[in-house]
Amino acid sequence: MSARLTTRQVGDVTVIDAVGRITLGEGSALLRDTVKNLVAAGNKKLLLNLGEVSYIDSSGVGELVYSYTTVTSQQGQFKLLNLTKRVEDLLQITKLYTVFEVHDDETRAVRSFS
Amino acid sequence: MTGITDTLLASTLASVDSAEAMVVESAAALGLDEDARMDLGLAIREAMVNAVAHGNEYSPDKQVRLILETRTDAVRVTIIDQGEGFDLNKVPDPTQGENLMRESGRGLLLMQAFVDEFSVKRSATGGAEVVLVKYASDTGR
Numbered sequence: 001m002s003a004r005l006t007t008r009q010v011g012d013v014t015v016i017d018a019v020g021r022i023t024l025g026e027g028s029a030l031l032r033d034t035v036k037n038l039v040a041a042g043n044k045k046l047l048l049n050l051g052e053v054s055y056i057d058s059s060g061v062g063e064l065v066y067s068y069t070t071v072t073s074q075q076g077q078f079k080l081l082n083l084t085k086r087v088e089d090l091l092q093i094t095k096l097y098t099v100f101e102v103h104d105d106e107t108r109a110v111r112s113f114s
Numbered sequence: 115m116t117g118i119t120d121t122l123l124a125s126t127l128a129s130v131d132s133a134e135a136m137v138v139e140s141a142a143a144l145g146l147d148e149d150a151r152m153d154l155g156l157a158i159r160e161a162m163v164n165a166v167a168h169g170n171e172y173s174p175d176k177q178v179r180l181i182l183e184t185r186t187d188a189v190r191v192t193i194i195d196q197g198e199g200f201d202l203n204k205v206p207d208p209t210q211g212e213n214l215m216r217e218s219g220r221g222l223l224l225m226q227a228f229v230d231e232f233s234v235k236r237s238a239t240g241g242a243e244v245v246l247v248k249y250a251s252d253t254g255r
Contacts, residue, residue, distance in 0.1 A: 024130070025127050055156070057159050057160060057224070058160055058163075058218070058220040058224050059163070059218075061220055063217070065216070065217050068215075086152065090224070093223065093224065093227045094208065094209060094220055094223065094224075095214060096214070099214070099215070
């Protein structure tokens with residue numbers, strides 16, 4: 001199953017709900033385009049919900065890095081929500097776990113944005 | 115079921131998907147659990163992307179050879195491209211310093227993390243030859 005992304009607004013935070021696989025090709029390009037378009041439209045508080053993402057490859061990890069650097073370079077904030085064990089393992093292995101702010105509760109995650 | 119299949123694949127992203135599916139199906143037949151199958155599938159995916167994109171540079175004139183050996187205790191996969199090959203010792207560590215925030219360069223790290231045995235060498239024809247082994251139980255780790 002390839003990736004599907006939907007966005008919703010919770011206060012001034014944009015939550016991106018991802019479902020499926022974020023891998024080289026369709027999935028990673030979709031995430032890149034979504035983040036790029038949100039930032040271009042002035043949305044600078046992004047929360048990526050990965051709770052329904054079964055699988056991410058190195059290209060998908062690269063897109064998480066792209067998302068983070070794109071948003072923070074515009075003085076925004078990019079955070080992650082609901083990591084599956086597999087995605088958490090990937091971030092540990094790549095040592096990116098300390099780079100991203102990770103939450104497991106959406107309400108608290110939304111409140112954490114300044 | 116044990117045996118060896120030797121397949122030539124085009125240098126396309128579709129080949130990455132089909133190689134992953136082929137290997138994961140064999141791993142399931144061998145009895146690897148879902149986590150182990152996903153680990154192996156990810157490693158195969160990374161090796162195939164390296165072969166297709168970096169080795170063969172998506173050339174329609176080059177192919178990727180995939181040798182899938184299913185043993186009673188393990189799945190052994192050899193992936194050979196027709197590129198220039200590479201020296202593993204010269205690949206930057208993606209977890210260190212300025213490399214940490216690069217958007218690419220993590221494929222080899224993930225391959226090594228998700229299989230029980232990993233090796234890479236220059237093949238007889240000059241391209242990269244990557245071998246990945248996943249055991250049916252934790253005994254191989």
